[in-house]
Amino acid sequence: MRIEVIAAQALSGLSVGMVLFLIAAGLSIIFGTLKVLNLAHGSIYMVGAFICYTFTSTFAHVIGVFWWTLILAPIATALVGGLIEIFLLRRIYAEEMLYQYILTFGLILVLGEMCKLIWGVGYHTVSVPWPVNGSVPILGISFPVYNLFLIGCGIAVFVGLLFFMHYTGLGSTIRAVTYNREMANALGINVPMVYTGVFMLGCWLAGLAGTLMPPMSVVALGADMEVIIGCFIIVVIGGLGSLPGAFIGAIILGLLTSFGIFIVPRLAVAFGFILMIIILVIRPWGLMGKPE
Amino acid sequence: MKGFLERVVVIKRLWLAMAVAFFVVLPFLIGEGWLSLVNEMLIMALAASGLNLMLGYTGMVSFGPAGLYAVGAYTTALFLTKTGIPFVIAIVAGPIVAGAVGAIVGWFCVRRTHVYFALLTLAFAQIIWTIIFEWYGFTGGDNGIVGMPVPDLLMSISHYYYFSLVVVVICLILLWMIGNSPFGKILQAIRENPGRTEFIGINVKRYQLIAFVLSSAFLGAAGSLFCGFSDSVFPDYAHWAKSTDMIVICLLGGMYNFAGPIIGSIIYILLSKLISSYTMYWMLFLGIIVVLLVLFMRGGIMGFISEKLSSKIQEIRLRGQYDTGS
Amino acid sequence: MILEAEGLTKSFGGLNAVDDVSLQIEEKELSSIIGPNGAGKTTLFNLLTGHTPADSGRVIFRGRDITELPPHMICRAGVGRSFQRLNIFPRLTAFDNVQVAVFSAQRKGGSLFSRAEKMLREEADEVLESVGLDDKKGVQGGLLAHGDQKRLEIGIALACQPELLLLDEPTAGMSPRETIETTGLIEKLARERGLTLIFVEHDMNVVFGIADKIKVMHQGRIVFEGKPEDVRANDEVQRIYLGEEKT
Numbered sequence: 067m068r069i070e071v072i073a074a075q076a077l078s079g080l081s082v083g084m085v086l087f088l089i090a091a092g093l094s095i096i097f098g099t100l101k102v103l104n105l106a107h108g109s110i111y112m113v114g115a116f117i118c119y120t121f122t123s124t125f126a127h128v129i130g131v132f133w134w135t136l137i138l139a140p141i142a143t144a145l146v147g148g149l150i151e152i153f154l155l156r157r158i159y160a161e162e163m164l165y166q167y168i169l170t171f172g173l174i175l176v177l178g179e180m181c182k183l184i185w186g187v188g189y190h191t192v193s194v195p196w197p198v199n200g201s202v203p204i205l206g207i208s209f210p211v212y213n214l215f216l217i218g219c220g221i222a223v224f225v226g227l228l229f230f231m232h233y234t235g236l237g238s239t240i241r242a243v244t245y246n247r248e249m250a251n252a253l254g255i256n257v258p259m260v261y262t263g264v265f266m267l268g269c270w271l272a273g274l275a276g277t278l279m280p281p282m283s284v285v286a287l288g289a290d291m292e293v294i295i296g297c298f299i300i301v302v303i304g305g306l307g308s309l310p311g312a313f314i315g316a317i318i319l320g321l322l323t324s325f326g327i328f329i330v331p332r333l334a335v336a337f338g339f340i341l342m343i344i345i346l347v348i349r350p351w352g353l354m355g356k357p358e
Numbered sequence: 359m360k361g362f363l364e365r366v367v368v369i370k371r372l373w374l375a376m377a378v379a380f381f382v383v384l385p386f387l388i389g390e391g392w393l394s395l396v397n398e399m400l401i402m403a404l405a406a407s408g409l410n411l412m413l414g415y416t417g418m419v420s421f422g423p424a425g426l427y428a429v430g431a432y433t434t435a436l437f438l439t440k441t442g443i444p445f446v447i448a449i450v451a452g453p454i455v456a457g458a459v460g461a462i463v464g465w466f467c468v469r470r471t472h473v474y475f476a477l478l479t480l481a482f483a484q485i486i487w488t489i490i491f492e493w494y495g496f497t498g499g500d501n502g503i504v505g506m507p508v509p510d511l512l513m514s515i516s517h518y519y520y521f522s523l524v525v526v527v528i529c530l531i532l533l534w535m536i537g538n539s540p541f542g543k544i545l546q547a548i549r550e551n552p553g554r555t556e557f558i559g560i561n562v563k564r565y566q567l568i569a570f571v572l573s574s575a576f577l578g579a580a581g582s583l584f585c586g587f588s589d590s591v592f593p594d595y596a597h598w599a600k601s602t603d604m605i606v607i608c609l610l611g612g613m614y615n616f617a618g619p620i621i622g623s624i625i626y627i628l629l630s631k632l633i634s635s636y637t638m639y640w641m642l643f644l645g646i647i648v649v650l651l652v653l654f655m656r657g658g659i660m661g662f663i664s665e666k667l668s669s670k671i672q673e674i675r676l677r678g679q680y681d682t683g684s
Numbered sequence: 685m686i687l688e689a690e691g692l693t694k695s696f697g698g699l700n701a702v703d704d705v706s707l708q709i710e711e712k713e714l715s716s717i718i719g720p721n722g723a724g725k726t727t728l729f730n731l732l733t734g735h736t737p738a739d740s741g742r743v744i745f746r747g748r749d750i751t752e753l754p755p756h757m758i759c760r761a762g763v764g765r766s767f768q769r770l771n772i773f774p775r776l777t778a779f780d781n782v783q784v785a786v787f788s789a790q791r792k793g794g795s796l797f798s799r800a801e802k803m804l805r806e807e808a809d810e811v812l813e814s815v816g817l818d819d820k821k822g823v824q825g826g827l828l829a830h831g832d833q834k835r836l837e838i839g840i841a842l843a844c845q846p847e848l849l850l851l852d853e854p855t856a857g858m859s860p861r862e863t864i865e866t867t868g869l870i871e872k873l874a875r876e877r878g879l880t881l882i883f884v885e886h887d888m889n890v891v892f893g894i895a896d897k898i899k900v901m902h903q904g905r906i907v908f909e910g911k912p913e914d915v916r917a918n919d920e921v922q923r924i925y926l927g928e929e930k931t
Binding site: 103154157158161162163164165167168169171172173174175176177178179180182183295298302306333335336339340342343346347350 | 413417473474476480481484492602605606646647651652
């Protein structure tokens with residue numbers, strides 16, 4: 067295999083991986099703090115993508131509309147998440163895992179169908195915005211600038227989140243609640259509000275991914291299921307609740323899929339699951355998680 | 359007072375007898391379209407009851423029952439279309455192979471608990487789906503396998519209905535016996551408190567594995583029956599959507615009650631056919647129903663009924679005490 | 685000697701929860717382990733029953749090394765335990781709670797096709813009676829009053845037919861009257877069935893009431909052991925307990 071082709075595949079896998087990282091990071095943070103595996107996280111990503119489409123198409127005449135959307139759409143998604151957390155999720159924190167999963171599964175259906183109702187069954191496109199349109203030659207192959215931009219965004223968000231979690235007061239509060247909810251409560255931290263905030267943060271990340279992805283692909287129904295399985299694999303590999311884990315897991319999955327399609331196209335899909343099984347059996351807390 | 363309780367028990371047996379009699383005479387009362395639907399409900403009731411042995415009795419949340427269901431279906435389909443073995447043997451092979459696959463899958467899955475267990479079952483189910491979907495040469499890929507050599511005797515809808523009825527009733531009786539055996543009680547103890555069960559001398563992982571295998575076998579039996587019923591098998595028999603159908607059915611009917619999955623299947627299939635005929639947004643309704651169930655009616659329909667029934671009995675008991683001065 | 689532990693050590697992240705503990709328990713002895721919170725008593729129990737793997741040391745029960753055995757095998761060997769935090773089966777009735785333990789003890793777990801209702805009823809009833817819960821046998825475990833739940837807990841442990849019984853704070857959270865009743869019950873059951881008992885307690889009345897021997901733990905080590913009068917008179921023990929005593 068020529069080096070250019072490898073590089074192209076790698077970069078392509080990485081850019082997809084970065085989008086998945088954003089979603090998986092949200093999933094992981096939510097699980098780490100709220101101890102709930104939000105099955106509907108892919109659906110929230112999809113909602114974000116549709117919101118992005120609506121903003122960019124409605125205000126297409128505005129200069130730099132994509133960049134405005136990049137700021138607003140994730141916030142809108144986070145607000146949707148906030149409503150879900152307050153009115154639905156809150157009631158089942160104390161319940162068994164099964165009910166949490168069924169509730170979030172119900173949300174997959176509701177959100178999916180709402181998207182179908184509002185935006186129909188067709189697909190929509192969002193054009194790549196200036197100045198990250200166009201392509202650059204890398205090792206003789208023309209590579210889209212936007213994909214590089216995605217990789218950059220992923221890294222920036224990762225660093226930003228790490229900084230936020232470990233160097234800000236709010237981040238410490240979140241980590242306190244994550245490690246020991248009762249203690250944090252006893253220290254006067256408003257735990258329910260932290261829960262809402264963390265869930266909204268997770269949804270903000272999903273919304274960000276939902277805004278960044280469309281120029282590279284299309285906005286359509288079914289996006290929720292396409293990403294959620296990949297996200298499960300990522301958080302298992304990286305470790306449920308670990309941010310660096312999600313980053314590494316996303317890179318691994320991105321590369322595995324793009325190269326896997328090269329080698330054994332038909333079973334590439336199964337690679338992720340096999341890796342997931344191996345990790346779950348040998349080291350369930352993933353590469354960077356903590357054993358319970 | 360004792361007389362009333364006795365009457366409730368007798369009434370239970372009466373209801374059961376009436377229900378069985380009802381199902382037996384059904385073909386004479388309704389048309390073939392409806393009979394086919396009832397057949398579907400029976401098969402689903404078996405699948406859901408098989409799942410519930412793991413889910414409701416033992417508290418093991420599996421995301422992948424459809425995988426074992428499909429294994430049963432495809433085993434029967436492959437035996438029927440690729441070999442000449444008799445129909446009944448092909449049907450029996452389904453649960454046996456599904457149980458064997460369940461033993462392998464289960465061995466890996468029960469090593470973990472809670473969310474990790476659930477994710478493992480999901481991963482295995484997806485692998486099963488991928489194998490079925492991609493192995494075009496053997497399983498027919500996304501074309502599935504169509505056209506089962508079903509014996510002439512079972513060709514008609516009402517005849518296959520009776521066949522299904524017999525198989526389902528036998529399996530349900532077996533499940534009932536298992537659930538009410540010491541083994542079944544231990545499974546429930548595991549659900550309630552696995553740590554404590556460990557320290558009354560039970561090898562919890564072994565029991566969970568056995569529950570997994572039994573569950574898989576009954577799921578496979580349902581799959582085999584459905585293969586003969588629908589004359590075809592497709593990869594989406596293993597799809598996670600089917601898994602969630604089964605889980606929702608158990609929840610809807612009531613997980614902590616033997617009749618729950620049965621009632622759940624009937625109502626779920628009826629509802630889905632009904633609502634689908636009026637709107638293309640059946641999934642929306644399902645989602646709302648599911649959310650409402652989880653928030654307000656966790657015991658499902660049977661849970662709701664038995665709660666109402668037990669408070670009624672309490673009421674009558676108290677009143678009885680006042681009347682007789684006891 | 686029915687139980688012997690040698691050099692048991694367990695540390696969590698650098699902190700020695702149990703530090704080189706050795707003990708010998710004679711058959712039919714009623715001994716108590718006392719010590720301030722965090723002294724390592726529950727961890728020691730967890731090491732003895734296999735719930736926590738020891739970093740080093742051995743546990744020998746009836747001459748058999750049980751150190752590496754999983755909890756369910758240790759239970760089968762004849763060690764029973766009640767737990768500090770309530771460990772019953774909430775949605776099963778009190779009767780079922782006990783019956784399931786009887787099933788296990790009598791190796792009936794492999795029965796898939798017999799009716800549980802009809803099996804081993806007398807044995808289960810007998811256990812319920814002995815802990816005074818036979819009038820509540822149809823009540824769901826989770827709905828019982830706290831004191832009754834603790835007694836159910838003891839009942840479950842008894843139903844396993846142990847020779848050695850470890851009780852972790854059996855009277856925690858009970859009213860004074862309940863405590864006295866339960867203490868009397870425990871002593872009676874132990875003497876009747878020839879059980880060897882090790883119990884962790886904070887209530888000194890209970891301890892001095894029925895213990896033949898007392899071991900005092902502090903910061904993971906056994907700092908003193910002896911008969912109740914010796915323990916009562918010991919200065920160091922008094923010092924450890926300054927502020928902790930509940931007489």
